[in-house]
Amino acid sequence: xxxxxxRTGVLSLGILVLLVECLTSSGCGNGRPxxxxxxxxxxxxxxxxxxxxxxxxxxxxxxKAGFQRPSTGVTDAQGQFVVRTYEPGDxxxxxxxxxxxxxxxxxxxxxxxxxxxxxxxxxxxxxWVVPKSYADPLGSTLTANVTSSGINPAEFALTxxxxxxxxxxxxxxxRINDP
Numbered sequence: 001x002x003x004x005x006x007r008t009g010v011l012s013l014g015i016l017v018l019l020v021e022c023l024t025s026s027g028c029g030n031g032r033p034x035x036x037x038x039x040x041x042x043x044x045x046x047x048x049x050x051x052x053x054x055x056x057x058x059x060x061x062x063x064k065a066g067f068q069r070p071s072t073g074v075t076d077a078q079g080q081f082v083v084r085t086y087e088p089g090d091x092x093x094x095x096x097x098x099x100x101x102x103x104x105x106x107x108x109x110x111x112x113x114x115x116x117x118x119x120x121x122x123x124x125x126x127x128w129v130v131p132k133s134y135a136d137p138l139g140s141t142l143t144a145n146v147t148s149s150g151i152n153p154a155e156f157a158l159t160x161x162x163x164x165x166x167x168x169x170x171x172x173x174x175r176i177n178d179p
Contacts, residue, residue: 122171
């Protein structure tokens with residue numbers, strides 16, 4: 001009887017150890033791919049760009065092309081970003097990515113509290129700090145490659161081309177005046 005209880009205890013301990021190893025090893029149990037910590041920099045016309053959102057969309061083809069979750073980061077005052085896929089700073093899986101960078105600011109002041117019902121009938125005017133052509137990873141010309149040693153390129157040097165910032169009006173009244 002004691003021998004049977006001992007074998008059951010050893011077997012239970014072995015299963016527990018195997019389960020803990022599986023859950024703590026990368027990619028086992030949670031279905032997540034192995035991630036590489038990724039940091040980089042974004043500049044606009046040669047100057048660090050603060051407060052820009054950067055999005056990494058995996059390059060894929062076909063419906064079942066594997067990992068497809070986009071990853072994001074936000075630039076600090078020095079233009080530096082740290083990429084997150086699931087949790088802050090966890091990184092990206094190795095692979096090729098389409099990249100989008102977006103920064104726009106509200107022009108003027110809103111006369112209505114954003115939580116107020118009347119705000120849903122107001123337009124908002126934005127100034128695109130980063131040209132809108134960089135915003136969508138699928139339409140942008142920016143790409144990146146992530147390997148176990150990091151990201152290439154590690155810096156995205158954007159330009160305005162000397163053009164003034166684009167202005168965009170969004171909201172229900174903006175659509176009324178659309179051609």
